[in-house]
Amino acid sequence: MTAKDEQLGGAERIVRSALCVGVGSLFLAFTPPASVTPEGWRVLAIFVAVITAFILRPFPMGPVVLFGVIACAATGSLDLDQALSGYGEKVVWLVVSAFLLAGAVRDSGLGRRAALMLVRKFGRSTLGVAYAQAAAELLLGPLVPSNTARGGGILAPISDSLSRALGSEPGVSSEKAGTFLTLVGAHCNLVTAAMFLTGMAANPLFATTAREVYGVAMDDWTTWALAMIVPGLVSLALLPLFLYFLVRPTITDGRPAQALAQSELERLGPWTRAEKILAFIFAGMIFLWSLKAWGPLVGIELKPDTTMVALLGVCACLIANVQPWKRMTHDAATWDTLIWLGGLLTMATALKDLGVIDAFANRANGLFDGTPMLITLIGLALVYFYSMYAFSMLTAHITAMASVFLAIALAAGAPGMLAVPLFAAFSNLCACTTNYSTGPVILYFGLGHVSAGTWFRVGFLVSLLHMAVWIPVGLLWWRLLGWW
Amino acid sequence: MTAKDEQLGGAERIVRSALCVGVGSLFLAFTPPASVTPEGWRVLAIFVAVITAFILRPFPMGPVVLFGVIACAATGSLDLDQALSGYGEKVVWLVVSAFLLAGAVRDSGLGRRAALMLVRKFGRSTLGVAYAQAAAELLLGPLVPSNTARGGGILAPISDSLSRALGSEPGVSSEKAGTFLTLVGAHCNLVTAAMFLTGMAANPLFATTAREVYGVAMDDWTTWALAMIVPGLVSLALLPLFLYFLVRPTITDGRPAQALAQSELERLGPWTRAEKILAFIFAGMIFLWSLKAWGPLVGIELKPDTTMVALLGVCACLIANVQPWKRMTHDAATWDTLIWLGGLLTMATALKDLGVIDAFANRANGLFDGTPMLITLIGLALVYFYSMYAFSMLTAHITAMASVFLAIALAAGAPGMLAVPLFAAFSNLCACTTNYSTGPVILYFGLGHVSAGTWFRVGFLVSLLHMAVWIPVGLLWWRLLGWW
Numbered sequence: 011m012t013a014k015d016e017q018l019g020g021a022e023r024i025v026r027s028a029l030c031v032g033v034g035s036l037f038l039a040f041t042p043p044a045s046v047t048p049e050g051w052r053v054l055a056i057f058v059a060v061i062t063a064f065i066l067r068p069f070p071m072g073p074v075v076l077f078g079v080i081a082c083a084a085t086g087s088l089d090l091d092q093a094l095s096g097y098g099e100k101v102v103w104l105v106v107s108a109f110l111l112a113g114a115v116r117d118s119g120l121g122r123r124a125a126l127m128l129v130r131k132f133g134r135s136t137l138g139v140a141y142a143q144a145a146a147e148l149l150l151g152p153l154v155p156s157n158t159a160r161g162g163g164i165l166a167p168i169s170d171s172l173s174r175a176l177g178s179e180p181g182v183s184s185e186k187a188g189t190f191l192t193l194v195g196a197h198c199n200l201v202t203a204a205m206f207l208t209g210m211a212a213n214p215l216f217a218t219t220a221r222e223v224y225g226v227a228m229d230d231w232t233t234w235a236l237a238m239i240v241p242g243l244v245s246l247a248l249l250p251l252f253l254y255f256l257v258r259p260t261i262t263d264g265r266p267a268q269a270l271a272q273s274e275l276e277r278l279g280p281w282t283r284a285e286k287i288l289a290f291i292f293a294g295m296i297f298l299w300s301l302k303a304w305g306p307l308v309g310i311e312l313k314p315d316t317t318m319v320a321l322l323g324v325c326a327c328l329i330a331n332v333q334p335w336k337r338m339t340h341d342a343a344t345w346d347t348l349i350w351l352g353g354l355l356t357m358a359t360a361l362k363d364l365g366v367i368d369a370f371a372n373r374a375n376g377l378f379d380g381t382p383m384l385i386t387l388i389g390l391a392l393v394y395f396y397s398m399y400a401f402s403m404l405t406a407h408i409t410a411m412a413s414v415f416l417a418i419a420l421a422a423g424a425p426g427m428l429a430v431p432l433f434a435a436f437s438n439l440c441a442c443t444t445n446y447s448t449g450p451v452i453l454y455f456g457l458g459h460v461s462a463g464t465w466f467r468v469g470f471l472v473s474l475l476h477m478a479v480w481i482p483v484g485l486l487w488w489r490l491l492g493w494w
Numbered sequence: 495m496t497a498k499d500e501q502l503g504g505a506e507r508i509v510r511s512a513l514c515v516g517v518g519s520l521f522l523a524f525t526p527p528a529s530v531t532p533e534g535w536r537v538l539a540i541f542v543a544v545i546t547a548f549i550l551r552p553f554p555m556g557p558v559v560l561f562g563v564i565a566c567a568a569t570g571s572l573d574l575d576q577a578l579s580g581y582g583e584k585v586v587w588l589v590v591s592a593f594l595l596a597g598a599v600r601d602s603g604l605g606r607r608a609a610l611m612l613v614r615k616f617g618r619s620t621l622g623v624a625y626a627q628a629a630a631e632l633l634l635g636p637l638v639p640s641n642t643a644r645g646g647g648i649l650a651p652i653s654d655s656l657s658r659a660l661g662s663e664p665g666v667s668s669e670k671a672g673t674f675l676t677l678v679g680a681h682c683n684l685v686t687a688a689m690f691l692t693g694m695a696a697n698p699l700f701a702t703t704a705r706e707v708y709g710v711a712m713d714d715w716t717t718w719a720l721a722m723i724v725p726g727l728v729s730l731a732l733l734p735l736f737l738y739f740l741v742r743p744t745i746t747d748g749r750p751a752q753a754l755a756q757s758e759l760e761r762l763g764p765w766t767r768a769e770k771i772l773a774f775i776f777a778g779m780i781f782l783w784s785l786k787a788w789g790p791l792v793g794i795e796l797k798p799d800t801t802m803v804a805l806l807g808v809c810a811c812l813i814a815n816v817q818p819w820k821r822m823t824h825d826a827a828t829w830d831t832l833i834w835l836g837g838l839l840t841m842a843t844a845l846k847d848l849g850v851i852d853a854f855a856n857r858a859n860g861l862f863d864g865t866p867m868l869i870t871l872i873g874l875a876l877v878y879f880y881s882m883y884a885f886s887m888l889t890a891h892i893t894a895m896a897s898v899f900l901a902i903a904l905a906a907g908a909p910g911m912l913a914v915p916l917f918a919a920f921s922n923l924c925a926c927t928t929n930y931s932t933g934p935v936i937l938y939f940g941l942g943h944v945s946a947g948t949w950f951r952v953g954f955l956v957s958l959l960h961m962a963v964w965i966p967v968g969l970l971w972w973r974l975l976g977w978w
Contacts, residue, residue: 020815027813070819073812080805090584090799098582100574315574321564328557329511331504335554339826339833346823 026068034059043369050364052087057357064406071405072346075353088360096356097348100317101214101229105351107320108155108208109344111292114333115153118284121164124149126278129172129271133264136187139172140194140250147195148246151202152235152299153292156343157210157438161199161450169195170457175270176261180458187267188459190259194250196454197442197472201249203404204438205242207234207316211347212405215354216412216437222362223371223416226426228434231299231316236491237431241483245476252475256468284332291332295323354409361413371417378422386422388481390415391432395473398440404448408437427493428485435480442472510552518543527853534848536571541841548890555889556830559837572844580840581832584801585698585713589835591804592639592692593828595776598817599637602768605648608633610762613656613755617748620671623656624678624734631679632730635686636719636783637776640827641694641922645683645934653679654941659754660745664942671751672943674743678734680938681926681956685733687888688922689726691718691800695831696889699838700896700921706846707855707900710910712918715783715800720975721915725967729960736959740952768816775816779807838893845897855901862906870906872965874899875916879957882924888932892921911977912969919964926956 034055042051060078064071083093096102115121125146132142146165154160169191178186203210207217208231217229228234298319301312327333338344361367378386394415401407412433419429441447445455445465455465488494518539526535544562548555567577580586599605609630616626630649638644657664657672664672687694691701692715701713712718782803785796811817822828845851862870878899885891896917903913925931929939929949939949972978 023815069812072823073809073819076805076812077809080802080809083802084806090802091582094584094587094801095582097587098575098579100578103578103581317578318564318567318574321560322568325557325561325564328553328560331507335557335830336826339556339830340824342820342823345829346819349823 023068026066029066030059030063033062046365046369049087050366052085053082053360053364054366056081061410064403072349075350079353079356093356096352099355101218102352104317104320105155105211105214106344106348107324109347110324110338112154112156112159113341114288114327116163118288120285120288121150123278125165125168126271126275130268133268135264136259136262137254139264139267140191143169143195144198144246144250147198147202151209152206155208155211157199157203158449162453165195166453172267173459175267184459186261187259189257190253192454192457192459193253193468196451197249198246199450200438200441201242201245204435205238207231210438212408216408216434218355219358219412220416220430223367223413224420224426224430226430228430232302236303240487241480244483245479256471287330287332291323291326295319367413367417370414371421374418374421383423387419387424387429390419391436395436395440398443402446404441425494428488431488432484439476442469507552510550513550514543514547517546530849530853533571534850536569537566537844537848538850540565545894548887556833559834563837563840577840580836583839585702586836588801588804589639589695589698590828590832591808593831594808594822596638596640596643597825598772598811600647602772604769604772605634607762609649609652610755610759614752617752619748620743620746621738623748623751624675627679628682628730628734631682631686635693636690639692639695641683641687642933646937649679650937656751657943659751668943670745671743673741674737676938676941676943677737677952680935681733682730683934684922684925685726685729688919689722691715694922696892700892700918702839703842703896704900704914707851707897708904708910708914710914712914716786724971725964728967729963740955771814771816775807775810779803851897851901854898855905858902858905867907871903871908871913874903875920879920879924882927886930888925909978912972915972916968923960926953
C-alpha cells in the first residue's frame with residue numbers, strides 16, 4: 011500500500027491541490043454542531059482535505075498526511091506535541107516492525123521459496139496451482155504486512171511465471187491459465203489481508219478507530235486472527251473453485267508449472283542460514299502472539315503485547331544478522347508508512363477527542379429505530395463495502411469511511427464484537443470490486459492476463475461470494491465465540 | 495554522526511555484546527539508593543549497557559538503542575507506550591526535519607555552491623581560503639544539522655580539492671596547504687556544531703537533558719543561537735589564524751584555489767530553480783526562528799515553535815517539489831537518527847522520571863561546599879571536555895556524561911543559564927581532541943593531509959584556544975545577557 015509517486019505537471023498539481031484545500035475549506039463555512047469544538051471542526055476540515063487529496067493525489071500519501079498534521083498544528087487546532095503523538099503510538103510501531111520483518115522475508119528469499127514449495131507440492135493440476143497460491147498467501151499473510159509487498163512483490167511475479175510455464179502468454183493465450191491464476195492471486199491476497207491484523211498496513215488504523223468509536227479491542231493480533239480464521243479459511247477454500255468455474259482455464263494439467271517450481275527450487279539450493287533463522291523467528295513470533303489464545307488453557311497467563319512481539323522479532327533479526335541495520339534504514343516503504351500511519355492516527359484520535367465522531371453518532375441516533383439491528387448493520391456494511399468503487403486506495407477508504415460507519419452502527423445498537431469484525435473484514439475484501447483498488451490488485455492487473463472488463467465483472471461476482479460467505483459464516487462464528 | 499556499520503566477525507560480535515550485557519548487569523548487583531525505584535535502577539543498568547555498546551560497537555548505534563528500549567519494556571521497567579513515547583517528541587522531529595532539509599541542500603548542490611562562492615570571493619591567499627572555509631561552515635551550520643553531512647559530505651571534499659589545487663598532495667606535500675586547510679575545516683566544523691541547536695544531531699538531546707536536569711530551556715533555536723553567537727564568532731575568527739601559526743602552509747598564494755572555485759562555479763552554471771527556492775525557504779525559516787529574538791522589539795509577539803518551523807520548511811520543499819518525497823523516504827541517515835535519538839530521549843526521560851538523576855544530584859550535594867561556584871563549574875566543565883578522549887562519538891559522550899555533570903553542577907549551585915550553555919558548547923568543541931571523535935573529523939583525517947601525531951598535538955592546542963575563548967567570552971556574554 012505504498013503511495014505511488016505520480017508524475018504530475020506543475021499546473022495540474024496546483025489545480026488538484028487547490029481543489030483539496032477548497033473542499034476542506036467548504037466545511038469551515040458551516041457552523042459546527044454544538045458538541046463539536048471549533049478546533050474539532052477545523053481538524054475535520056483538514057481531514058476532509060486530506061481524504062480529497064488521497065483521491066485526487068496532487069502529492070503522494072506521505073506528504074499529504076504530513077501537510078494535514080502540520081496544518082492541524084499551525085492553525086492551533088492541535089498542540090504540536092499532540093500532532094506528533096501518533097508517531098509514538100504502539101500500532102504505528104507494530105506496522106513499522108512488521109514492514110522491517112517483511113523486508114527480511116523478501117530479501118532472504120524465504121517468501122519465494124515457500125510459494126514455490128507449495129506449487130511443487132500441490133501443482134499437479136491448474137486448480138492445484140491455484141490452491142498452492144492461496145496457501146502461499148495464507149502462509150505469508152501473517153508475516154508480510156504490506157499486501158502490496160506480499161502480493162505484488164513476492165507472489166505476483168511467481169503467478170506470472172507459472173502462467174507462462176503453462177503456455178499462457180498475456181493477451182495472446184491468457185485463457186489457458188493466466189486469467190485464472192492472476193485472479194486467484196489477486197483475490198486471495200485480499201482475503202489474507204483481512205485475516206490478520208498484520209495482513210494489511212491500514213488494519214491497525216481500522217482497529218484503533220474501532221477502539222475509539224466502539225471501545226472494542228480488535229487491536230491485538232490474536233483477537234483479530236481468531237475473528238477471521240473461520241470465515242477466512244472458508245473463503246480461501248471456495249475462491250479458487252469459484253474462479254475456476256467463472257474463468258475456467260483451458261489448460262488443466264499443472265505439471266509444467268510444477269516442473270518450473272522444481273527447477274527454481276533447485277536453483278535456490280538448500281535453505282540458507284538466514285532463511286532458517288527467519289523461519290524460526292517467525293515461528294517464535296506466532297507462538298508468542300497466539301499465547302493469549304491458548305496460554306490460559308495450559309495455565310500460562312503471560313499475554314505479550316502484539317507490538318512488543320513484533321519489535322522482539324526485529325531485534326532478533328538484527329542480533330542474528332539476518333537483516334542488517336543498513337538494509338532496514340534504507341527500506342523507504344517502511345518510513346513512508348510511518349509518516350502516513352502516524353499522522354492519520356493523530357487525526358483520527360483528535361476527531362474522537364474533539365467530539366466530531368460523537369456528533370456523527372448522535373446525529374445517527376434514532377435514525378434506524380424500528381428496523382431490526384441486524385438488517386441495519388448488514389445494510390450499512392453493504393454500503394461501506396460498495397462505496398469502495400469510489401476509492402483508489404484501501405487506506406483512503408478506511409480513513410474516510412470507517413469511523414462514520416462504525417459510529418452509525420453503534421447508534422443503531424449493533425454490538426461491538428459483531429460490527430467491528432464485520433467492518434474489519436469488509437475493509438479489505440471490498441478491494442475486489444475494481445482493478446485500481448490497492449497496490450497488489452494494480453500489479454496483478456498490470457501483468458496483462460486479465461482485461462479490465464473481465465476484472466470488473468469477476469470482481470463483482472467475487473463480491474457476491476464474499477457476502478454469501480462472510481455474512482453467514484462470520485455472524486455465526488462470532489456468535490459461537492460469544493461475542494454478541 | 496551516522497552510526498558506522500562495522501564489519502564484525504560473529505565471534506567478536508558475541509564477545510563484545512556479552513561484555514556490554516555484563517557491564518550493565520553489574521549494576522543490578524548493587525542496591526539502588528533509596529530514592530531510585532527498582533524500575534529506575536533497571537533502566538540505568540540498560541542505559542549503561544547501551545553506552546558500553548556505543549564504545550565497543552558490537553552493533554551500529556540504531557540497533558543498540560532499539561535493543562535498549564525493548565529491554566526497558568520487556569523487563570517491565572517501562573510500559574511499551576512509555577518506551578515508544580520518544581518517537582513522538584518534538585525535538586526528535588526537529589532533527590528529522592532538519593535531516594530531510596539537509597538532504598535537499600546536498601542534493602540541490604546549494605551547499606557546494608555557497609562554499610565555492612566564498613572561496614572565489616575570499617581566496618586570494620591560503621589564509622583567505624581558510625577563512626572562506628570557516629565562513630562556509632558558519633553559513634551551512636544552521637541548515638545542515640548533521641555535522642558529518644556538513645563537514646564530511648559537503649565541505650571536506652571541497653577542502654581536499656582546494657589543497658590539491660594549491661599543489662598539495664596528501665602525504666607528499668601536505669605542508670604546502672593540505673595540513674592547514676584540513677585542520678581548519680575539521681575544527682571550524684566543531685565550532686559551528688556548537689553554535690546552532692541544529693548544528694549537530696545530538697544537540698537537541700543535550701538540550702532535553704538540560705531541561706530535565708536543570709529546568710532550563712535551551713531547546714529552542716533562538717536561545718541556543720543567542721548563547722553561542724558571540725563566543726562562536728570570536729572562535730571562528732581566531733581559529734584559522736591560530737592554525738596558520740601552528741601549521742603554517744608553505745604556499746601562501748591562494749589564487750589557484752580561487753581559479754578552481756571559479757571554474758567549478760562555471761561548471762555548475764546559473765542557480766537552478768531548486769537552489770533559488772531552497773535559499774528562499776531557508777531564509778524564511780531563519781526569519782521565523784529568529785522572530786522570537788527581534789519580534790517583540792517591533793511589536794510582534796508571535797513565537798513559532800522551533801520544530802514547527804522546521805516541519806514547515808520540509809512541507810515547503812515538498813510543495814515546491816524541490817526535494818521529492820521519494821528521496822526523503824530513501825534518506826537512510828534520517829531514519830537511523832530517528833531510531834537512536836527517539837530511543838535515547840525515552841531512556842534519558844525515564845532516568846529523570848524514575849529518580850536516577852536526582853539521586854546523582856543528591857549524592858553530589860555538599861561535595862563542593864566551600865569551593866567558589868565558578869571554580870567548581872569550570873573544573874567540572876574541564877573534566878567533561880577532556881573525558882572525550884575516552885569516547886569515539888560525540889553522541890555517546892553526551893549520552894553518558896551530560897546528565898551526570900549537569901546534575902553535579904546543579905548541586906554545586908551553578909546557575910542554569912551559565913552551566914547549560916557552557917556544557918552545550920563543550921559537548922561539541924571537545925571533539926577537537928582526537929582524530930576519531932566524530933564523523934567529519936574521521937573523514938577529514940581520512941583525507942591523509944594530516945598525520946595522527948600532528949592531529950593529536952594540534953587538537954590539544956586547539957582545546958586550549960577553546961578554553962581561552964569560550965570560558966571568558968562565554969561567561970561575560972551570558973552575564974551581559976543577564977542569564978546569571
